[in-house]
Amino acid sequence: MNQPVTVQITSKEPPVSEAMPESLEPRCSECHASLTREQLKAALEVCPHCGHHFPLNAVERVAQLADPGTWREVGGDLQPSDPLDFYDSRAYVDRLAEAQLETGLSEAMLAGVCRLGGRRVALGVMDFRFLGGSMGSVVGERFSQLVAAAIDEAVPLVVVTASGGARMQEGILSLMQMAKTVVALDMLADHSLPFISVLTHPTTGGVLASFATLADVMLAEPGALLLFAGPRVIEQTTREKLPPGFGRSESSLVHGQIDLVVQRRDLKRQIAQLLALLEGGVRCDIEPIRPDSEVVPRGSGSLAQAVARAKKLALTSRGWLFGRDQQDRDPT
Amino acid sequence: MPSLPGVGYSEEINKIEIQLESLKGRKDSAGAAWKTVQLARRQDRPLALDYIKHTFPDFAELHGDRLRGDDPAIVGGMATFDGRTIMIVGQQKGHDLKERQFRNFGMPRPEGYRKAQRLALLAQKFQMPVVTLVDTPGAFPGAEAEEGGQAGAISRTLRVFARLSVPTVAVVIGEGGSGGALALALCDRVYMLENAIYSVSTPEACSAILWRDAGQASQAAEALRLTAVDLYRLGVIDLVIPEPRMGAHKHHRATAKVVARQVEAGLREIEAVSPEERLRARRRKFLAMGMLAPADTKL
Numbered sequence: 001m002n003q004p005v006t007v008q009i010t011s012k013e014p015p016v017s018e019a020m021p022e023s024l025e026p027r028c029s030e031c032h033a034s035l036t037r038e039q040l041k042a043a044l045e046v047c048p049h050c051g052h053h054f055p056l057n058a059v060e061r062v063a064q065l066a067d068p069g070t071w072r073e074v075g076g077d078l079q080p081s082d083p084l085d086f087y088d089s090r091a092y093v094d095r096l097a098e099a100q101l102e103t104g105l106s107e108a109m110l111a112g113v114c115r116l117g118g119r120r121v122a123l124g125v126m127d128f129r130f131l132g133g134s135m136g137s138v139v140g141e142r143f144s145q146l147v148a149a150a151i152d153e154a155v156p157l158v159v160v161t162a163s164g165g166a167r168m169q170e171g172i173l174s175l176m177q178m179a180k181t182v183v184a185l186d187m188l189a190d191h192s193l194p195f196i197s198v199l200t201h202p203t204t205g206g207v208l209a210s211f212a213t214l215a216d217v218m219l220a221e222p223g224a225l226l227l228f229a230g231p232r233v234i235e236q237t238t239r240e241k242l243p244p245g246f247g248r249s250e251s252s253l254v255h256g257q258i259d260l261v262v263q264r265r266d267l268k269r270q271i272a273q274l275l276a277l278l279e280g281g282v283r284c285d286i287e288p289i290r291p292d293s294e295v296v297p298r299g300s301g302s303l304a305q306a307v308a309r310a311k312k313l314a315l316t317s318r319g320w321l322f323g324r325d326q327q328d329r330d331p332t
Numbered sequence: 333m334p335s336l337p338g339v340g341y342s343e344e345i346n347k348i349e350i351q352l353e354s355l356k357g358r359k360d361s362a363g364a365a366w367k368t369v370q371l372a373r374r375q376d377r378p379l380a381l382d383y384i385k386h387t388f389p390d391f392a393e394l395h396g397d398r399l400r401g402d403d404p405a406i407v408g409g410m411a412t413f414d415g416r417t418i419m420i421v422g423q424q425k426g427h428d429l430k431e432r433q434f435r436n437f438g439m440p441r442p443e444g445y446r447k448a449q450r451l452a453l454l455a456q457k458f459q460m461p462v463v464t465l466v467d468t469p470g471a472f473p474g475a476e477a478e479e480g481g482q483a484g485a486i487s488r489t490l491r492v493f494a495r496l497s498v499p500t501v502a503v504v505i506g507e508g509g510s511g512g513a514l515a516l517a518l519c520d521r522v523y524m525l526e527n528a529i530y531s532v533s534t535p536e537a538c539s540a541i542l543w544r545d546a547g548q549a550s551q552a553a554e555a556l557r558l559t560a561v562d563l564y565r566l567g568v569i570d571l572v573i574p575e576p577r578m579g580a581h582k583h584h585r586a587t588a589k590v591v592a593r594q595v596e597a598g599l600r601e602i603e604a605v606s607p608e609e610r611l612r613a614r615r616r617k618f619l620a621m622g623m624l625a626p627a628d629t630k631l
């Protein structure tokens with residue numbers, strides 16, 4: 001028997017819902033209500049009738065989250081290369097050039113430092129239009145530089161994901177970006193700086209299985225597909241049709257994989273509030289626990305006496321409980 | 333070659349590099365990558381438990397993730413090695429259909445990754461180096477695994493290994509399939525057997541996506557650059573471990589011996605530096621991965 005063919009870190013699924021077509025009479029792909037561009041724009045690209053969240057590109061997302069005039073790009077000069085000299089039905093360099101032309105972006109993640117609700121943050125935003133938001137060397141490096149900027153300026157990190165997973169055309173180097181982003185986050189953790197990830201439709205494969213799920217707080221937009229493997233692969237493996245809503249944000253919430261499902265109109269406010277709470281913890285320096293013998297009750301009066309009594313009692317019971325240990329420690 | 337300051341092992345490395353040179357010519361011939369894929373997947377190839385059997389006579393297996401279950405696709409436990417206890421964590425595919433079904437063809441579920449995390453942290457508590465044996469087509473893409481948090485199980489395993497204060501060595505012994513393999517390979521040293529593969533996706537999947545035809549797997553295997561020599565050239569692994577003539581499947585014991593010697597040497601090298609420097613070096617190693625266009629290039 002052949003083992004089942006599996007796909008993990010791949011960008012194989014076509015985007016399930018396309019951005020609104022620029023046709024004469026656009027309709028919502030979910031409820032089929034007719035919509036105008038103006039209506040949609042006013043509703044932040046969310047269908048006013050059924051609440052379906054249409055994909056945002058990175059620039060639109062930054063415009064919705066960053067306070068006007070505060071954006072300073074990080075790692076913007078990084079350019080992709082073709083390390084494997086990869087060619088399938090087309091050359092990778094051609095695909096890259098076309099993606100750059102179509103999106104106006106240099107890569108699948110836009111990174112920068114800005115204010116969000118008045119609070120300084122390091123903000124990364126992925127763009128699914130750029131080769132399925134796949135994570136190649138530039139995305140990994142830009143992410144690391146963004147983390148470095150967050151550490152430099154002692155500000156929290158917020159990353160909005162939209163990705164099919166790994167950049168197949170960069171092969172193993174793409175896989176290594178998972179490790180790279182995890183290591184970068186480890187350095188952020190050294191500085192106790194908060195990290196909030198916002199998972200949007202779709203976030204799958206290597207992005208979900210690396211930095212996206214290592215956030216202190218994980219938010220998701222409604223209806224976002226959040227899976228390690230794609231639905232088609234899962235159906236092939238289990239040979240069963242998946243129930244509707246499988247792997248969507250709401251299901252992930254029920255299964256304990258994310259913290260909150262947040263409507264797009266509430267997203268900025270929600271992030272700002274969470275950051276305020278995450279950063280507002282009283283920094284309580286807890287004294288290391290020392291052996292009882294070093295503890296000397298301070299002060300005087302009945303409280304100190306009570307403490308001393310309690311200590312004595314504790315020591316007595318310790319000696320009784322751990323008699324052998326005590327003997328080992330003080331051979332008299 | 334990336335290496336830490338410390339105990340030198342240059343003579344051995346030179347020897348292997350010479351062998352490597354002789355391999356390069358062979359690997360460039362057409363279809364070689366696909367042949368390697370087939371070798372790496374052979375059922376009679378030594379698997380994690382074979383290496384354990386031949387190398388660690390006092391291996392004590394430990395089970396369970398303490399949350400939900402025990403995943404037979406990931407085996408782990410302690411053993412004495414080179415005068416101290418080490419922790420071994422490996423992916424096990426199985427030699428026959430019955431074992432392969434029991435082991436889920438070496439495709440771990442979240443429970444398996446949580447077991448790996450638990451054992452790694454246990455190793456850290458008692459200052460044991462961790463050795464991982466990587467051999468999986470990938471993490472299991474099942475509905476239950478998804479709902480059980482497969483993605484998060486992998487990312488958290490990566491985080492645990494990124495932070496471990498003890499020395500870590502990974503050996504890709506067969507198939508290193510995407511994130512499910514990487515989860516056990518964020519280590520101070522990453523070695524690969526000569527006929528092992530390590531890639532971002534299976535060639536079949538890659539071909540189905542990019543060529544829209546799973547029949548182009550052989551072509552995809554070439555394009556993905558997934559052989560040990562390819563990965564060495566790309567700076568992803570530290571060393572190629574040569575296999576005995578005709579391949580590892582012909583000589584389990586001899587292969588296990590070569591792997592054991594290399595792991596022993598690797599661990600001694602890493603143990604020679606302080607935990608702080610070790611952590612810094614591990615971070616440097618993985619932060620350096622990837623390839624960018626030179627500054628001010630425009631496509």
Ligand SMILES: [Zn+2]
Binds near residue numbers: 029030047049051
């Ligand atoms: Zn609608």
